[in-house]
Amino acid sequence: MKKNVWVNIGFQAGALVLALLITTLILAAAGAPPLKAYGSILNGAFGSSNNIVAVLITWAPLLLTTVGVLITFSAGLWNIGVEGQMTLGAIFATWMLRMLQDTNLPPALIIILGILWGMVGGALWASLAGALKTFGGVNEIFGGLGLNFVSTALTIYLVFGPWKRPGVGSMSGTQPFNEALWLPTLGTGLSPWGLGLSILAVILVYLLLRGTYFGLRLKAVGKNMKASYLLGIPTWQYSMFAFLLCGALAGLAGAIQVESVYHRLLPNISNGYGFLGLLVAMLINYQAIWVIPIALFFAALNVGSVQLQIVYKMDSSFAGVLQDLLVLLVLLGQGVRERFLGKA
Amino acid sequence: MNRHNLLKVMGLLMIFTMVLAACGTPTAAPTQAPEQTEAPAATEAATEAAVTEAPAEPFTFGILLVGAHNDQGWSQAHYDAGQYVEQNIPGSKMLYLENVYSGSPSYPGQTASQLAEQLVSQGAKMIIFNSDDMKDEALKFAQAHPDIYVLGPSMDWTWKDGKNYQESPNQIDIMGRMEYGKMMAGCAAALTTKTGQIGYLGPLINDETRRLASSAYLGAKYCWTNILGKNAADLKFKVTWIGFWFNIPGVTSDPSQVADDFFNSGYDVVLSGIDTTEALVEAKKMHDAGKDTFAVAYDSPGNCDVAPDVCLGVPYFNWGPSYVATIKSAMDGTWKEGFQWNAPDWADINNKDTSAVGFAKGQGLSADASANLDKFIAELAGGLNLWTGPISLQDGTVYIADGAVATDQEIWYLPQLLEGMEGQSVSQ
Numbered sequence: 001m002k003k004n005v006w007v008n009i010g011f012q013a014g015a016l017v018l019a020l021l022i023t024t025l026i027l028a029a030a031g032a033p034p035l036k037a038y039g040s041i042l043n044g045a046f047g048s049s050n051n052i053v054a055v056l057i058t059w060a061p062l063l064l065t066t067v068g069v070l071i072t073f074s075a076g077l078w079n080i081g082v083e084g085q086m087t088l089g090a091i092f093a094t095w096m097l098r099m100l101q102d103t104n105l106p107p108a109l110i111i112i113l114g115i116l117w118g119m120v121g122g123a124l125w126a127s128l129a130g131a132l133k134t135f136g137g138v139n140e141i142f143g144g145l146g147l148n149f150v151s152t153a154l155t156i157y158l159v160f161g162p163w164k165r166p167g168v169g170s171m172s173g174t175q176p177f178n179e180a181l182w183l184p185t186l187g188t189g190l191s192p193w194g195l196g197l198s199i200l201a202v203i204l205v206y207l208l209l210r211g212t213y214f215g216l217r218l219k220a221v222g223k224n225m226k227a228s229y230l231l232g233i234p235t236w237q238y239s240m241f242a243f244l245l246c247g248a249l250a251g252l253a254g255a256i257q258v259e260s261v262y263h264r265l266l267p268n269i270s271n272g273y274g275f276l277g278l279l280v281a282m283l284i285n286y287q288a289i290w291v292i293p294i295a296l297f298f299a300a301l302n303v304g305s306v307q308l309q310i311v312y313k314m315d316s317s318f319a320g321v322l323q324d325l326l327v328l329l330v331l332l333g334q335g336v337r338e339r340f341l342g343k344a
Numbered sequence: 345m346n347r348h349n350l351l352k353v354m355g356l357l358m359i360f361t362m363v364l365a366a367c368g369t370p371t372a373a374p375t376q377a378p379e380q381t382e383a384p385a386a387t388e389a390a391t392e393a394a395v396t397e398a399p400a401e402p403f404t405f406g407i408l409l410v411g412a413h414n415d416q417g418w419s420q421a422h423y424d425a426g427q428y429v430e431q432n433i434p435g436s437k438m439l440y441l442e443n444v445y446s447g448s449p450s451y452p453g454q455t456a457s458q459l460a461e462q463l464v465s466q467g468a469k470m471i472i473f474n475s476d477d478m479k480d481e482a483l484k485f486a487q488a489h490p491d492i493y494v495l496g497p498s499m500d501w502t503w504k505d506g507k508n509y510q511e512s513p514n515q516i517d518i519m520g521r522m523e524y525g526k527m528m529a530g531c532a533a534a535l536t537t538k539t540g541q542i543g544y545l546g547p548l549i550n551d552e553t554r555r556l557a558s559s560a561y562l563g564a565k566y567c568w569t570n571i572l573g574k575n576a577a578d579l580k581f582k583v584t585w586i587g588f589w590f591n592i593p594g595v596t597s598d599p600s601q602v603a604d605d606f607f608n609s610g611y612d613v614v615l616s617g618i619d620t621t622e623a624l625v626e627a628k629k630m631h632d633a634g635k636d637t638f639a640v641a642y643d644s645p646g647n648c649d650v651a652p653d654v655c656l657g658v659p660y661f662n663w664g665p666s667y668v669a670t671i672k673s674a675m676d677g678t679w680k681e682g683f684q685w686n687a688p689d690w691a692d693i694n695n696k697d698t699s700a701v702g703f704a705k706g707q708g709l710s711a712d713a714s715a716n717l718d719k720f721i722a723e724l725a726g727g728l729n730l731w732t733g734p735i736s737l738q739d740g741t742v743y744i745a746d747g748a749v750a751t752d753q754e755i756w757y758l759p760q761l762l763e764g765m766e767g768q769s770v771s772q
Binding site: 310 | 588
């Protein structure tokens with residue numbers, strides 16, 4: 001057992017080293033001196049309080065989508081629809097804010113209702129993928145993917161149609177909300193509420209999966225649906241519940257984007273956070289405890305690599321390439337280990 | 345079991361493609377990529393010499409480009425202007441970030457004002473927010489950073505007589521009077537079309553784009569009736585909007601498709617109103633297939649190079665001189681906030697040191713049309729103002745009374761397209 005842990009860590013570390021090596025080669029090939037380039041990524045992410053704020057702003061939604069998909073992964077589900085669930089969260093939050101913005105309700109209440117409604121929106125959208133899976137036999141990967149496209153189409157319809165800025169027809173988004181309806185922020189836009197809720201969600205999901213009967217049964221369903229069913233676990237209800245929880249968390253992420261980052265609805269508001277969350281979840285081998293540092297690393301990489309473009313004129317997609325590479329190699333390492341050493 | 349694994353692998357692949365697709369730059373310069381900055385080696389060497397002999401206080405400025413720096417259109421015009429500044433102000437240095445727009449997959453969750461911070465951390469003392477898409481962000485940043493100069497091309501925040509005036513002492517908003525350029529574009533189209541049908545490939549809908557599309561129509565109508573002596577009712581002018589300044593797959597309409605639709609339904613000249621070169625590319629495709637199709641490009645003087653044979657010309661912005669003037673004023677303390685709407689230099693609209701707006705003719709323009717266009721440009725230079733009444737809006741209401749001349753505000757904030765134009769005035 002002890003030995004296995006060390007072998008595991010060895011493989012993860014090996015994959016990391018390999019990823020670093022390949023990245024270094026890519027940097028060198030792109031004409032950036034690798035050490036200095038890593039330095040500018042660090043500088044771009046943590047070099048000033050503004051940059052740190054930018055990292056934390058992108059960290060919050062990533063935490064939420066990652067722990068969201070940890071729940072569905074635990075239930076053995078590939079919830080690719082998390083992206084659309086986040087989008088629906090944004091749409092529902094916008095909807096609530098638009099409905100109440102001209103009323104006399106206290107702004108704080110409207111903001112909270114917006115967040116809650118966003119969570120409902122995300123959960124409802126997830127329940128569609130769940131229902132397709134449970135009652136329609138549609139694999140959740142395809143159902144989720146389809147629903148992602150529908151959510152994008154819905155956003156575009158709203159932005160160019162009923163919710164457009166007066167006199168304008170642009171992808172830039174809907175009319176920004178009155179400042180009273182913005183989540184209060186620090187510095188250049190960090191919402192302590194958004195960040196606090198995200199960290200709280202991580203802790204809750206960690207406890208849920210780690211220390212509850214529910215979490216145990218959820219994992220049982222994920223590992224072997226048939227056996228769980230025979231043992232008396234209401235399996236489809238558990239799957240559905242996993243979808244709902246994940247959808248609510250993704251919806252929360254979407255609502256936070258609307259209320260604290262963009263202050264309006266715009267196409268692509270989910271910004272790939274859902275997919276990135278799936279990658280983080282795979283990278284940490286579905287262990288909730290690692291979500292905090294690895295998601296922070298991804299967020300820092302995203303923000304910090306902006307400097308590579310400024311200083312070395314590198315393409316802005318570099319961060320994405322590095323992230324994908326990392327996940328790919330870690331998964332590869334896991335595969336190699338399982339092949340030669342058996343399951344951990 | 346196997347099937348399950350297969351699905352997992354497929355799922356993983358899907359995520360990778362999604363993430364990579366999201367990371368890709370949707371506005372990568374189409375077709376030709378050669379960078380055609382008008383900076384021959386000689387001038388560069390001269391600049392270097394100038395730098396070494398006069399190492400003035402260095403001035404770093406940052407540009408946030410909405411598209412790619414080599415999009416051969418709007419963003420490249422700004423990038424080239426940045427290089428012009430570097431050549432003309434010793435010690436000045438340009439930094440830039442490209443593909444900066446709301447929800448850009450290049451910068452997930454990061455707003456333009458945050459990206460401006462990244463430029464400031466590299467020493468930028470002035471930030472140019474080069475798109476209307478960053479309008480709110482530019483003002484927010486300017487107000488949060490009284491110590492950093494802000495330039496807002498196409499914005500109207502600091503226009504005292506405008507509708508959206510805000511106090512922002514460290515900000516200057518600049519626009520070229522592209523209305524003239526668009527009139528020339530419309531004229532070139534009217535002089536060339538055989539079917540009498542002109543298409544306008546529009547970006548998103550706002551004051552600016554309504555104003556420019558309408559100016560193109562006014563130019564087209566004038567040359568159609570006054571130079572060719574034809575009946576205004578026989579001229580068809582239709583605008584189709586794609587929803588943003590350039591193509592974003594899955595979000596905007598596809599500009600190539602829109603241009604094709606024009607060409608396939610009897611429109612033989614398409615005017616580009618977007619940042620990128622699709623109208624030219626499609627015109628060339630049709631032309632190569634035997635159709636008599638042409639396009640008028642937009643934004644950047646070298647734009648016609650994409651497809652010279654079908655290009656009638658390009659009305660372009662020349663931001664360089666105004667950038668130089670603004671940056672110099674920031675350096676020597678004569679900075680004055682405000683709004684500048686710069687006209688062409690009528691002595692020579694293509695003088696790159698003096699004219700804010702120019703028109704470069706393309707090889708597709710016939711000798712006859714070219715001569716007539718020159719005549720039209722001379723009339724404009726002589727004071728011809730097509731924004732003179734009677735002008736009615738698309739819904740028939742009189743906008744500019746007979747004989748009255750439209751004010752700057754009436755032109756800038758045009759609420760609808762004009763009577764005689766087809767297409768949406770506001771998004772539906």
